[in-house]
Amino acid sequence: YPQPVNVAMYRYVSDGAIKYLSDVYYTSPAADAGTSDLGRFAHHAHLAYQQRPDTTASFRAGFAQVQGLRLVRVDVASKTFAGAVTSPRELVRRYHLEYDQSAHASLLLSAQMGGRCAGPVEEGTDGLLPVTSCSRLPKQTFEYQHVEGPNPALSDLQGLSFEKLNETVHQLPSGSS
Numbered sequence: 001y002p003q004p005v006n007v008a009m010y011r012y013v014s015d016g017a018i019k020y021l022s023d024v025y026y027t028s029p030a031a032d033a034g035t036s037d038l039g040r041f042a043h044h045a046h047l048a049y050q051q052r053p054d055t056t057a058s059f060r061a062g063f064a065q066v067q068g069l070r071l072v073r074v075d076v077a078s079k080t081f082a083g084a085v086t087s088p089r090e091l092v093r094r095y096h097l098e099y100d101q102s103a104h105a106s107l108l109l110s111a112q113m114g115g116r117c118a119g120p121v122e123e124g125t126d127g128l129l130p131v132t133s134c135s136r137l138p139k140q141t142f143e144y145q146h147v148e149g150p151n152p153a154l155s156d157l158q159g160l161s162f163e164k165l166n167e168t169v170h171q172l173p174s175g176s177s
Contacts, residue, residue: 011025025044047071047073052070053106055067076095089122094113112138
């Protein structure tokens with residue numbers, strides 16, 4: 001069989017019987033396209049998660065699957081054009097996600113992209129990039145429409161509030177179903 005031309009490798013992390021994508025390695029070296037040495041791949045995207053306050057459980061798979069994580073950061077690193085196959089990858093982009101801390105549901109409030117730092121930021125031998133204070137582009141912000149109703153919002157679940165319930169009864173015209 002011919003050797004693969006380009007290989008992508010995927011890694012996952014398990015939590016609550018659910019698999020979350022954690023790493024994508026792509027563009028394997030031309031001289032050894034079928035390598036499984038992740039340090040030799042030209043590009044790496046790492047997805048970082050945090051515990052979410054609005055954990056949900058589903059039994060659709062025939063057993064409990066608890067969705068307890070939410071994405072908070074995506075790091076993208078690449079080898080330099082002049083770098084050898086064995087040189088470390090460097091930070092290219094970092095995407096930061098922020099959620100509404102006062103809402104019960106995980107509502108995405110902003111996404112923000114950071115670029116390259118003043119100097120190179122190299123991946124560690126564990127494939128992770130260190131914490132940085134590099135400059136970022138302005139945040140892209142999101143807003144959500146909330147239900148208006150006479151009832152106050154429910155609260156008392158770890159200090160988080162639920163949406164209001166609207167008890168207004170609407171009369172349908174006769175003959176409609």
